[in-house]
Amino acid sequence: MxxxxxxxxxxxxxxxxxxxxxxxxxxxxxLVKPGIFRHLMCRNNMYPRSSVLRFPVSDEQVFWSEPYPDYCPPEYTSPHIGGQVWADPPLNSEVFKPQWNQLDGQVNRKSFHGSYKLRDGLPLNPIGRTGLSGRGSLGRWGPNHAADPIVTRWKRNEQGALEANPATGKNILQMVAIQRSDNKLWAIPGGMVDPGENVSVTLKREFTEEALNFTDKANMVEQFFREGGVQVYQGYVDDFRNTDNAWMETTALNFHDEDGSQVGQLELLAGDDATNVRWTDVDSGLKLHANHADIVREVVIRLNAHW
Known part of the structure; x- marks a missing residue:
């Protein structure tokens, strides 16, 4: 040459x-940019598993930069998180001195959207008002970090040939989706990142627990997850549990079984946190928890699949 x-x-x-x-x-x-994106799931409704009604917040009043002199959200922190090892102590606790916007021991209090502001000693949701102050049912003040494994395969017919959508001509993608037990919505089988835990460990653990239910199949997916996935999103999740002072953020990776010979062959079984689990066809009509459908669409774009 x-x-x-x-x-x-x-x-x-x-x-x-x-x-x-x-x-x-x-x-x-x-997907989500502070000052541009307006969350929807965490506004103008009753806070889940409570009788607390959020203060009204219109689209025009979401951003903190917009004046809202009458804004007076109720304060609510679910009593069930008191004393839990995975949750922050009360702010008035003498032993609780959080270090905002940084690693606080092994607890990650950084946001993927940069430094968040504080008001009255509390972190402010970087996306804007939610109609509720306090921590809600979330364990941490500020960002609560999760990890979401988007496990996909190509849809095939009984003969094993790829199925394409007749309108777009593109191959149909399938993903593993769980039905959440709290709101019955279908979702990516993700979960919370433990303090000091590597995200890769969280991804594998949550998929195994929620979609395989602690069976010996966990060993079969070890190699599949060890090879690594492709990161498609890091940032805010439009979660129904978010408040003005506590919110969900996630790292989402796509683990794709190209020929369907690995996890694509496994029988799925819902874990304790899921009501059901299934391989779900992915298209523009897909309805998922929070903004999971938007995150899945990033996988569709990457794989040039039907939408």
């Missing part, structure tokens, strides 16, 4: 790499 051909080949490889990197970066930043 001549030096000129080698240089051209190297250039094309680098171009492909940076195009992929840029596409990935754009995907991960396209």
């Amino acid at each position: 001549t030096s000129s051909k080698f240089a051209l080949l190297l250039f094309l490889c680098l171009l492909q790499f940076f195009e992929g990197f840029l596409t990935s970066a754009l995907m991960m930043s396209s």
